[in-house]
Amino acid sequence: MTARYVAPVLMGLFMLALWEGLVRAMAIPSYILPGPILVAKTLVSDWGTLWPALLVTLRITLEALVAAVLVGVSLALLFSLSRWIELSLFPYAIILQVTPIVAIAPLIIAWVDDVNVSLLICAWLVAFFPILSNTVLGLRSVDRNLLDLFELYGASRWRTLIDLRLPAALPYFLGGLRISGGLALIGAVVAEFVAGSGGRESGLAYRILESGYQLKIPRMFAALVLISLAGIAIYLLLALVSHLSLRRWHESALSEE
Amino acid sequence: MLLVRVRDVSRVFANGVQALGGASLDIGTGEFLSVLGPSGCGKSTLLRLIAGLAEPSAGTIDWPQGRPDIGFVFQEPTLMPWTTTLGNVALPLKLRGQARSEREARAAEALAGVGLQGFEKSYPRELSGGMKMRVSIARALVTAPRLLLMDEPFAALDEITRRKLNTDLLALWERTRFTAVFVTHSVFESVFLSQRIAVMSARPGRVRSELAIPAPYPRTETFGTSAEYAAHCRLASAQLSEAMAA
Ligand SMILES: Nc1ncnc2c1ncn2[C@@H]1O[C@H](COP(=O)(O)OP(=O)(O)O)[C@@H](O)[C@H]1O
Ligand SMILES: [Mg+2]
Numbered sequence: 388m389t390a391r392y393v394a395p396v397l398m399g400l401f402m403l404a405l406w407e408g409l410v411r412a413m414a415i416p417s418y419i420l421p422g423p424i425l426v427a428k429t430l431v432s433d434w435g436t437l438w439p440a441l442l443v444t445l446r447i448t449l450e451a452l453v454a455a456v457l458v459g460v461s462l463a464l465l466f467s468l469s470r471w472i473e474l475s476l477f478p479y480a481i482i483l484q485v486t487p488i489v490a491i492a493p494l495i496i497a498w499v500d501d502v503n504v505s506l507l508i509c510a511w512l513v514a515f516f517p518i519l520s521n522t523v524l525g526l527r528s529v530d531r532n533l534l535d536l537f538e539l540y541g542a543s544r545w546r547t548l549i550d551l552r553l554p555a556a557l558p559y560f561l562g563g564l565r566i567s568g569g570l571a572l573i574g575a576v577v578a579e580f581v582a583g584s585g586g587r588e589s590g591l592a593y594r595i596l597e598s599g600y601q602l603k604i605p606r607m608f609a610a611l612v613l614i615s616l617a618g619i620a621i622y623l624l625l626a627l628v629s630h631l632s633l634r635r636w637h638e639s640a641l642s643e644e
Numbered sequence: 645m646l647l648v649r650v651r652d653v654s655r656v657f658a659n660g661v662q663a664l665g666g667a668s669l670d671i672g673t674g675e676f677l678s679v680l681g682p683s684g685c686g687k688s689t690l691l692r693l694i695a696g697l698a699e700p701s702a703g704t705i706d707w708p709q710g711r712p713d714i715g716f717v718f719q720e721p722t723l724m725p726w727t728t729t730l731g732n733v734a735l736p737l738k739l740r741g742q743a744r745s746e747r748e749a750r751a752a753e754a755l756a757g758v759g760l761q762g763f764e765k766s767y768p769r770e771l772s773g774g775m776k777m778r779v780s781i782a783r784a785l786v787t788a789p790r791l792l793l794m795d796e797p798f799a800a801l802d803e804i805t806r807r808k809l810n811t812d813l814l815a816l817w818e819r820t821r822f823t824a825v826f827v828t829h830s831v832f833e834s835v836f837l838s839q840r841i842a843v844m845s846a847r848p849g850r851v852r853s854e855l856a857i858p859a860p861y862p863r864t865e866t867f868g869t870s871a872e873y874a875a876h877c878r879l880a881s882a883q884l885s886e887a888m889a890a
Contacts, residue, residue: 530722536735537739539696539714540736540787541739550738557726635726636725636767
């Protein structure tokens, strides 16, 4: 049990030590590869620039995720109501999903005046599909016999949706949400890269670009670390949400006794 | 008194499979009837037609006294995993718009009726297969239906649990005398439980013969080991072979 936590931590520490040791032993200049200690120091010293940038990126990520949930779930509900709507719209949702965001981002940024809005749209585009497809699958994966039971007792379509389809779809939706959380962050970062310095407020990706131009490589690494940490935090948070909402009944949330 | 009259009912599915080919059956108020037939002969289809969950392709289903409240028990417990035992049993009442306090009181009563008092707050995953089936029966009985349709409800359970549930089901039936239609592919189960057995032929299914089991209730283990029981089983078994050969 403890090995599950100890082993990766030890491995991480070992890799960091190796990295620091190599950088020192080979006297690699910090503009090529800064050691982890220097990166940590930069993280502290440049906190005044990095923290606001992190907040900007996180805000876009969060807004995109909320929009992805709203649109994804609404579309999924619409699809479950009408086979025709699903047949006519689903292929386009897939096209949006498979088109690389870096390819569309410049267009969106050119078309939309407000850079923040265009960043939001890009992040949303990347994030909404897993929620849509998972929720559609969940709404459809309802036990046939339970559907019969609801019909037997004369339940309306609305009641069946609220009391049967939505709870049955919840584990699927939460699975999609966990994937989308990470994707929203990736979408936000990619869009920031494409947008460059366009915005008034600059996110972490812009800080990375800027540090690259100015050869402030340690700061670049520090920003990178922050993005990774943000991604991990989002994942853990959504995993927790998922666990808390399913722990009473779903197999995926059961502890292994 | 006649509760349901099934006449020449056929059912053809969209893929061309004909599940039922002219099945006829009378079901009397308050009787315990078993429908016995090989797997795939259309027993489930027949139950769904009686329950009104599907329409016959041909033939009629009449209710001389009007259509009663119906309870349905599936082969699997078919419980909602996200809610408690009490919530599952109260579902039919909820769907009929009954107030929470009232429906939960009646659900608790129904749970006690199947011997599950104290498990109201348990989730389905915390229950054994037999207990889940009891919850499923309690849910079907919570509306006090005059007709209880059961589709091989104990087929997936082990022998010992099945026997216990058979006895308890009979006790419930003797107490309230709802009309019971019990689908099974087990000769022994059908003879032990019912007053009358309708034997179905292989697909496309229809009722080939009927058989009365005049033994008195309550039926206990003693009945299950009697020569009378064995004789009825032999007879039912012979009729089943005949129906399958036809
Ligand atoms: N929805 C359906 N569509 C097509 N075929 C079906 C459907 N439901 C049942 N069948 C077929 O009809 C036949 C009878 O099914 P069923 O009534 O479930 O039999 P039983 O309950 O006696 O085992 C089977 O061959 C089955 O494959
Ligand atoms: Mg069946």
